[in-house]
Amino acid sequence: NAGVTQTPKFRILKIGQSMTLQCAQDMNHNYMYWYRQDPGMGLKLIYYSVGAGITDKGEVPNGYNVSRSTTEDFPLRLELAAPSQTSVYFCASSYSTTVTEAFFGQGTRLTVV
């Protein structure tokens, strides 16, 4: 199994550009999450989903959008990129984080210049 796959691994965006960070999991997990990690700040939850068609905001959703049309995929959309969105983005999934461990992708390092 591939687990949680994120693409791309690195990206440089200019201010005002848009992009989609891709996340796919092949473990048939219901729960999926997007986090951003800034140096020394831990991980902050952007959006999460408890199943296909269901999404909800996390701690820092402004400037981002998500969709969950299938169980496998959970893309994160950045509209009008800003320097404050420079960060490392992690996607995670779990069968159910209420009882089971979460699996993380390798991350996408995004720089907005």
Place this chain on the structure above:
Amino acid sequence: KQEVTQIPAALSVPEGENLVLNCSFTDSAIYNLQWFRQDPGKGLTSLLLIQSSQREQTSGRLNASLDKSSGRSTLYIAASQPGDSATYLCAVAIYNQGGKLIFGQGTELSVKP
């Protein structure tokens, strides 16, 4: 609002030493607490998951404890090795909020040969 704190932020020990990492949380309404390891430039790997009804979990040289009433967890690493050098993060799954994981800022561990 749930807040998770990890102390210390960084720790350096000689090889072979036993060590304890600390994690505290403000709201005891959790499903579970997880400890993760993160190597530089990599994603997170789950080490141990303790359900809210459990007191501890063990895996090899790692032992994690949970005291929900006091809002504390510890990760004990026995006979530390240079390969244990990494950042260790704890996270709690919040009760009644889709099991959202809230992370601490992490403890950066360096084990010197």
